[in-house]
Amino acid sequence: MLYVLSRFGMAAGVILGSVTLVFLIVNILPGDVATLLAGDDVPTETVNQLREKLGLDRPLIVQYLDYVAGLFQGDLGTSYANSEPVLDRLLDNLGPTLALTISSMIVAIVLGLILGILSAVYQNKLLDGIIRVLSLVGVSTPNFWIGILLIWIFSVQLHLLPSIGNGSFEQLILPSIGLGITGAGVITRLIRNSILEASNEPFIRSLRGKGIGHRAILFKHILRHALIPAVTMVGMIFGEMLAGSVVTETVFSRQGLGRLIVDAIDQKDIPIIQGAILFTAAFYVVINMLVDISYRLIDPRIRLNEK
Amino acid sequence: MRTLLEIRNLSVGIERGKDVIPAVRNVNLDIRSGEIVCLVGGSGSGKTVTSLAVLRLIDYEGGRITGGEIIFQEQDIASLAQKEISGIRGRKIAMVTQDPMTALNPVFTIGNQFVEVIRKHKSVSRSEAWDEAIKLLEKVHIPEPASRMKQYPLELSGGMLQRVAIALALACQPELLIADEPTTALDVTIQAQILNLLLELRAEEGMSILFITHHLAVAAEIADKVAVMHEGSIVEQGTVREIFAFPGHWYTKTLVQSKRDLLTSSASEENRQDDEVILEAEGISKAFPLKSKPFQPKRYVQAVDEVSLYIRKGETLGLVGESGSGKSTLGKLLVSLQEADSGQILYRGKDVTGGTKREKKELRKNTQVVFQDTFSALNPRWKVEDIIGEPLRVHTRLSKDEIRERVEEVLQLVDLDPASRTRYPHEFSGGQRQRINIARAIILHPEFLLLDEAVSALDLAVQSKVIDLLKKLQLEMGLSYVFIAHGLDVVRDISHRIGVMYLGRIVEIAPAEELFTRPAHPYTKALLEANPTIDLDRKRERHVLHGEIPSPVNPPAGCHFHTRCLLATEKCRSEAPAMESLIGERAVACHYPLEKKERVELLR
Numbered sequence: 031m032l033y034v035l036s037r038f039g040m041a042a043g044v045i046l047g048s049v050t051l052v053f054l055i056v057n058i059l060p061g062d063v064a065t066l067l068a069g070d071d072v073p074t075e076t077v078n079q080l081r082e083k084l085g086l087d088r089p090l091i092v093q094y095l096d097y098v099a100g101l102f103q104g105d106l107g108t109s110y111a112n113s114e115p116v117l118d119r120l121l122d123n124l125g126p127t128l129a130l131t132i133s134s135m136i137v138a139i140v141l142g143l144i145l146g147i148l149s150a151v152y153q154n155k156l157l158d159g160i161i162r163v164l165s166l167v168g169v170s171t172p173n174f175w176i177g178i179l180l181i182w183i184f185s186v187q188l189h190l191l192p193s194i195g196n197g198s199f200e201q202l203i204l205p206s207i208g209l210g211i212t213g214a215g216v217i218t219r220l221i222r223n224s225i226l227e228a229s230n231e232p233f234i235r236s237l238r239g240k241g242i243g244h245r246a247i248l249f250k251h252i253l254r255h256a257l258i259p260a261v262t263m264v265g266m267i268f269g270e271m272l273a274g275s276v277v278t279e280t281v282f283s284r285q286g287l288g289r290l291i292v293d294a295i296d297q298k299d300i301p302i303i304q305g306a307i308l309f310t311a312a313f314y315v316v317i318n319m320l321v322d323i324s325y326r327l328i329d330p331r332i333r334l335n336e337k
Numbered sequence: 338m339r340t341l342l343e344i345r346n347l348s349v350g351i352e353r354g355k356d357v358i359p360a361v362r363n364v365n366l367d368i369r370s371g372e373i374v375c376l377v378g379g380s381g382s383g384k385t386v387t388s389l390a391v392l393r394l395i396d397y398e399g400g401r402i403t404g405g406e407i408i409f410q411e412q413d414i415a416s417l418a419q420k421e422i423s424g425i426r427g428r429k430i431a432m433v434t435q436d437p438m439t440a441l442n443p444v445f446t447i448g449n450q451f452v453e454v455i456r457k458h459k460s461v462s463r464s465e466a467w468d469e470a471i472k473l474l475e476k477v478h479i480p481e482p483a484s485r486m487k488q489y490p491l492e493l494s495g496g497m498l499q500r501v502a503i504a505l506a507l508a509c510q511p512e513l514l515i516a517d518e519p520t521t522a523l524d525v526t527i528q529a530q531i532l533n534l535l536l537e538l539r540a541e542e543g544m545s546i547l548f549i550t551h552h553l554a555v556a557a558e559i560a561d562k563v564a565v566m567h568e569g570s571i572v573e574q575g576t577v578r579e580i581f582a583f584p585g586h587w588y589t590k591t592l593v594q595s596k597r598d599l600l601t602s603s604a605s606e607e608n609r610q611d612d613e614v615i616l617e618a619e620g621i622s623k624a625f626p627l628k629s630k631p632f633q634p635k636r637y638v639q640a641v642d643e644v645s646l647y648i649r650k651g652e653t654l655g656l657v658g659e660s661g662s663g664k665s666t667l668g669k670l671l672v673s674l675q676e677a678d679s680g681q682i683l684y685r686g687k688d689v690t691g692g693t694k695r696e697k698k699e700l701r702k703n704t705q706v707v708f709q710d711t712f713s714a715l716n717p718r719w720k721v722e723d724i725i726g727e728p729l730r731v732h733t734r735l736s737k738d739e740i741r742e743r744v745e746e747v748l749q750l751v752d753l754d755p756a757s758r759t760r761y762p763h764e765f766s767g768g769q770r771q772r773i774n775i776a777r778a779i780i781l782h783p784e785f786l787l788l789d790e791a792v793s794a795l796d797l798a799v800q801s802k803v804i805d806l807l808k809k810l811q812l813e814m815g816l817s818y819v820f821i822a823h824g825l826d827v828v829r830d831i832s833h834r835i836g837v838m839y840l841g842r843i844v845e846i847a848p849a850e851e852l853f854t855r856p857a858h859p860y861t862k863a864l865l866e867a868n869p870t871i872d873l874d875r876k877r878e879r880h881v882l883h884g885e886i887p888s889p890v891n892p893p894a895g896c897h898f899h900t901r902c903l904l905a906t907e908k909c910r911s912e913a914p915a916m917e918s919l920i921g922e923r924a925v926a927c928h929y930p931l932e933k934k935e936r937v938e939l940l941r
Contacts, residue, residue: 232435232440233439233441235397235398236432236440236502238392238394239394239426239432239434240506241424241458243423243457246453328444329443330443331489
């Protein structure tokens with residue numbers, strides 16, 4: 031229990047750290063916000079008024095403290111572009127991105143597990159060779175390229191699935207595969223190697239000596255060991271997927287946090303950028319916290335070593 | 338007695354790419370029911386491969402049976418399909434492996450592993466299997482079996498785990514138990530307990546045991562029949578008496594002889610030249626903090642507790658004791674690899690605790706170490722000459738040619754070919770690698786060498802050669818050794834004096850022969866009695882030290898040993914005995930030293 035609490039404390043620290051970092055980076059970037067927002071051919075006076083109205087004339091540290099204080103009250107500021115509260119804009123876009131990353135994660139895990147197990151069981155056979163080539167291709171091909179290929183094959187050529195937009199389940203299929211395939215490749219390779227490694231553990235020999243069947247050994251004993259590194263990897267892949275969603279949402283013209291960030295950067299809509307990154311960081315931290323906690327369920331040694 | 342297992346002309350090959358390398362050739366072996374047969378031999382002799390072939394587990398480890406038959410209850414295991422064997426494995430033939438720490442799946446509780454095996458072979462419910470498992474744990478004398486069932490393997494000690502592994506193997510009342518080095522990873526005291534347990538189970542269950550060991554004395558203790566393996570063949574087999582009293586084959590003769598050589602200390606007082614004390618420790622202690630929870634007092638493991646000793650020039654001081662007794666920590670303190678919490682270490686009369694960096698460097702030059710694992714002590718990416726020459730590059734300003742010359746010299750000194758200096762560690766055998774380690778340790782002409790289990794990983798025959806080398810170097814260079822080992826016979830052979838450690842304290846220290854012939858501390862006596870011997874007339878008339886070494890976090894009050902001591906009194910429970918000198922160079926920390934009492938009785 032103490033462990034979980036201390037993890038929460040660390041998570042809060044990481045989130046605050048990333049908020050600070052983003053605040054600094056966004057404010058150091060060249061280009062004056064007020065000038066940009068006010069548009070061309072506007073008198074300096076108007077620009078100054080705008081700057082005052084947005085509170086941009088205050089010292090950076092005051093702006094920062096003001097922003098952090100707002101965070102604790104659930105106020106992420108208002109968008110420069112259309113004066114909507116940032117939180118509302120983010121929540122509107124959160125659903126589609128969550129749906130995309132979660133379904134991509136499912137693609138990655140299911141595909142990765144199945145192919146990884148097959149690859150290890152048929153080690154050095156033809157099937158293993160095919161899977162290893164495929165996973166290498168999956169790992170090394172950029173997301174957007176896979177996305178474009180999928181659109182070309184399944185939408186343009188075969189007319190099977192819609193290529194753009196969000197809302198229906200069909201519209202989720204291609205983007206999920208496009209975003210999940212890299213993770214699937216990584217997990218496949220990892221599972222294969224960890225299964226082969228775990229098979230050499232001396233206790234596997236003992237289990238065979240006790241007459242335990244092939245399947246029980248693989249699924250109950252070996253796989254549990256192989257899962258430990260894979261779970262770590264899932265946490266990291268999740269981070270990459272959040273980053274990848276920026277590109278994937280653009281390729282498939284989907285609404286979502288990724289698109290929101292891209293648009294906000296174009297318009298230098300700082301509150302939105304900060305808010306979106308805060309959200310992403312929070313997700314990443316939460317997922318990795320879950321990963322850390324789940325180790326302790328999978329591997330009792332971690333729990334016991336702390337006693 | 339009927340024959341249970343008949344191995345006929347068995348040959349096994351290991352697949353390496355497209356080749357099949359023969360690992361076992363034409364092995365013939367019979368095991369009758371109720372009989373204990375020992376397969377004895379060095380590493381790589383084919384003992385384990387033979388046992389894996391009997392269960393056909395060799396198929397999973399890149400090997401295959403290339404000829405012969407394994408007849409078990411009128412079936413030829415060698416020609417069965419894997420599916421048909423699963424009815425034999427675990428049910429009729431069970432297996433116990435060497436390292437109990439890795440023989441069980443660490444992520445499942447002990448209970449779950451029992452239930453899985455029992456339900457695999459018997460149609461019983463989960464709770465019936467659970468109850469049966471508790472009975473099995475009772476049978477192997479595990480205290481509080483019901484609570485052990487809910488624990489994970491790493492919560493149990495090695496000895497306990499080996500009992501669990503044996504209980505697990507007994508789950509289906511097998512007719513044959515294959516035990517592959519089941520006591521090698523254990524302390525002598527625990528080894529004696531496990532050997533007794535196996536003998537007891539054989540008597541109760543009437544099962545046969547195929548016992549694999551590299552340890553001759555263990556074979557002598559437990560076997561009815563012994564088969565000696567060498568390079569994949571059985572070179573000789575017979576009853577224990579036949580093999581050990583009248584070895585026929587040259588390999589058996591060498592084995593038995595090198596074991597006998599160990600049984601007397603050849604490091605007698607005469608071949609020690611000097612009385613000058615090189616290294617001295619005065620009341621040194623070392624404690625390691627345990628990871629603790631916040632708001633709770635920090636707990637410590639007292640690894641070394643107020644130890645005093647001295648080592649003279651050209652002398653070997655042996656250190657023995659069960660694992661967890663603090664031998665290795667004491668060794669590291671002596672060579673300043675670890676800093677003592679309190680106490681003094683004097684090198685040639687000068688205090689070296691808390692010295693400056695330069696003083697430390699000077700000390701390190703004169704005190705060197707050799708550890709157990711020959712391979713991990715050597716950088717695999719370096720050539721031998723770089724490894725051995727490194728100390729010279731650190732401590733001297735010799736030129737490249739001079740270093741090469743010194744390396745060749747020292748290689749010759751440890752009986753390795755000087756031309757082998759350009760090779761890499763993996764190209765050498767274990768014994769040769771240890772010679773490289775020794776060469777590196779002596780190239781700076783140190784005065785003191787810490788040998789921490791330096792020969793423990795080596796086969797008997799190789800071991801005795803490395804010991805001979807160490808003795809030779811000691812005579813030629815006047816080296817002093819602290820020799821740490823869990824094998825008592827080796828320590829006896831090489832040491833002038835021996836210190837016995839228990840829970841961080843030295844409980845007895847005495848000249849080697851005296852310690853072995855007339856132990857003064859009850860713990861020393863128990864250790865010696867647990868030590869297996871090939872002396873056939875002495876065996877099986879000893880009491881086995883019960884229990885295990887207590888946790889050093891919470892050592893028993895008074896004399897640490899009182900919880901396991903048969904002679905303990907109220908005084909022992911409350912008052913820690915101080916080190917007291919006996920005659921000559923002997924000292925013992927015991928309220929009732931055996932030596933004294935016997936002496937008193939003699940005087941009457």
